[in-house]
Amino acid sequence: MTILVTGATGNVGGKVLARLHAAGHSVRALTRDPARAELPAGVEVVGADMGLPDTLPDALDGVRKVFLMSLGHNKRTHDANLVAVARKTGVEHIVQLSTLGVAEVEEENDTPLGLWHRQAEKALTESGLAWTILRPNGFMTHALGWARAARGDGVVRSPVADLPEALVDPQDIAEVAVRALTEPGHEGRVYALTGPEALTARQQVAVLGAAIGRELRFEQISIEEHRAVMAGLYGEATADGVVAALRKALESGDDFRGRLFPDVRNVLGRRARSFQDWAEAHVADFA
Template structure:
């Protein structure tokens, strides 16, 4: 049995679907099974990474775990799952981390990297065999641009001139499924990126070309970005992300634009390009899809 955490999310949901399609027994962990809306036939267990007492039942009979969590609570949530997995006799944990771990200096200037680095350390310190996946930023973050693209033909973001080799979430999920179901990955760390480092204006240009529209890019302040993010995330997480963005702007973060070959090594093919991703998801940016995007 493979337990998938974050099973209703962007990456976890795709991992779950791939494993199920390949015939592997899977169990989806979610805090609210009644609202999960997962496909019929998926075993769903209610548990919360922030409540350790809920985890033993979720791990009963589980051999492998796909572990992901987000935000300022990541260190605690991952450590809770790792501790419970060790007691349950889990044989392998595949943890979703971030490329930013290598940028973090432990000084609080790049909290996103600090959160993930601490979570990695909790996993490495356990007796459970592990594999760590460090993806770059996801191409799907562009979905946040859809409302302003549809309404105004404009994209607003706080970072303009730092290239990032954004990665297709489908490639990340496929890599995770491969690592979970094939031998020889224990103790490995994989850096997952797209095929090219692109600034946000360059990304916007590609999306515009796919849509057949000329899109405009505008820089917003960090305070403006913070106000938008507070609609969706806790203040602690938002403030950590804003500090991280400030660090990227000030430092240039050369690592973010670096292209790694691990997607090709794991999947035997090149990573999908942003143009491919945009072609496959362009309906989300079209006016007629405004109600359901």
């Protein structure tokens, strides 16, 4: 049985691919540029673009399971494109990476970010294929964006100071995805993935400073400054969607992002990794 991994060079997809390959599964990596992909030896690599449906049939040929992820404002169309082709090529089960933001607000009050993921989920759940949906909270790895500051003046800047968030380690997301792809009983399930505690950005900075042995200072910046950074990394449309969701979370005063869900423990049989666990494992990234 061949498993296709999309986003195979990314933060979660790369970890899913590596775990499947190490466990001896037949795995195929989908990437837009195979020549630039640095993937484990022995992994089959195919070139395709989820924005171009005609490139997908060969990538899905002989595939029975898929780890599906895409980012930003293209998610709804990219996921729908792959699902539509998967229905025609014999795929049996798709594990889709979504976001906990889908459950943060009701559909009628949706943010662009929530809407993109909600529509992507709908394309899958109404496809007739077996499905599993992973809805992680924010990633602990977002703190890697603070590495330059940690190595420099020691001042970490963020627009979110005191909003508690139960961030999740992408390693845990990948482990849950692998279980869903390789074990029975996960079909038709939606998993909310969080870490074991809710921390504000100020608290995260304190934990990180203790891990790297250097005092870090937190400085709050405006959402507009944050949006400019996001736009440079991910493009205007995606930055607008992320910022709209952030504004709604800050203005609502709701504690949703700080809620703890048991699904990581339920699937993996252990507690989710804490931010301290993550920070101690990534000290070298801040050296």
